Amino acid sequence: MLRSELIDTLHEENPHLTRADTERVVAVVLESITQTLEKGARVELRGFGAFSVRHRKSRSGRNPRTGGSVFVPEKHVPFFRTGKDLRARIDSTRK
Amino acid sequence: MSTGTVTRADLAEAVYREIGLSRTESSELVESVIDHISEALLRGEQVKLAGFGTFSLRDKKERMGRNPKTGKAVPITPRRVLVFKPSQILRERVDSALTPK
Numbered sequence: 001m002l003r004s005e006l007i008d009t010l011h012e013e014n015p016h017l018t019r020a021d022t023e024r025v026v027a028v029v030l031e032s033i034t035q036t037l038e039k040g041a042r043v044e045l046r047g048f049g050a051f052s053v054r055h056r057k058s059r060s061g062r063n064p065r066t067g068g069s070v071f072v073p074e075k076h077v078p079f080f081r082t083g084k085d086l087r088a089r090i091d092s093t094r095k
Numbered sequence: 096m097s098t099g100t101v102t103r104a105d106l107a108e109a110v111y112r113e114i115g116l117s118r119t120e121s122s123e124l125v126e127s128v129i130d131h132i133s134e135a136l137l138r139g140e141q142v143k144l145a146g147f148g149t150f151s152l153r154d155k156k157e158r159m160g161r162n163p164k165t166g167k168a169v170p171i172t173p174r175r176v177l178v179f180k181p182s183q184i185l186r187e188r189v190d191s192a193l194t195p196k
Contacts, residue, residue, distance in 0.1 A: 001135040003144045009131055010124070017116075024114050025124050030147045032109045034185060036101045038192035043101040048129050049177075053189055076193040077186060078148070080179030086133055087177065093137055094154060094175035 037078050047085040054079045103129070136177060148181040 003026065011022040033043050033051055043051040058074040082090070107122035116124070132150065135142050142150040153176050160171040181189075 001131075001140050001142045003146075006128070006131055006135075006142075006144070010127060013127065014124070021114060021116075025110055025116075026128060026144075028110050028113050029106050029125060029128050030144060032101065032106050034147070034188055037185075037189045040193055041100060043106075045103060045129055048133060049179075053193060074194060075190050078179075078181040078189050080148075080150075080181075082177045086136075089133075089137060090152065090177050091174050093139060094173070 040076075045083070047083050049083040049086060050081050052079050052081070053077065144182075146182055146184050148179055148185055150177060150179050152176070153178050 007019070007023050007026055010025065011017065011019050014022060017025075036043050037051060037053050040053050053076050056075050056077060059072050060069050061072040062068070063070050103122070103125055106125045107118065110116065110121040110124060111118050114121070132142050136150060136152065139152065141152070144150075155171075155174050155176060157173045158171050159168050161167065162169055
């Protein structure tokens with residue numbers, strides 16, 4: 001499913017909203033999550049999962065092509081942990 | 096949005112504030128967004144949200160693990176897991192907001 005398909009589905013279910021408003025709903029949800037992470041805070045959606053930020057320390061890595069050592073600076077990366085409920089439901093779809 | 100953990104209620108509040116739908120409708124729409132993402136994943140589909148990231152499913156084979164308390168080797172059963180890969184845009188926004196350069 002793509003972002004555009006999510007918007008289409010929401011729009012079909014909410015025909016009283018304009019498609020532009022439906023797009024804005026999705027944009028506001030994703031933008032709010034992004035802005036929360038930019039502050040270093042967490043977003044917890046019970047049953048679905050939680051978004052947080054993880055700090056990665058600087059380290060010396062390797063250039064896989066030349067084998068030379070390169071400095072990898074510290075960074076902050078977005079992280080998602082699946083909620084208990086969704087985790088169990090997803091695992092049960094395994095064939 | 097304050098400094099604490101953000102929940103569904105905060106996302107609904109943002110939709111209410113920025114789009115001007117009723118509070119009830121705003122919270123139903125937020126729930127609906129989350130539900131549609133979950134349902135697509137439960138159908139086995141990948142969910143690609145441009146500018147945000149991709150949720151995909153990964154089937155893991157059985158492997159040996161260890162009980163960290165007893166040190167005993169125990170098999171980790173095969174499983175299907177959800178993984179989220181943040182988009183380049185999200186990664187850059189988070190990193191530039193938080194890592195001193």
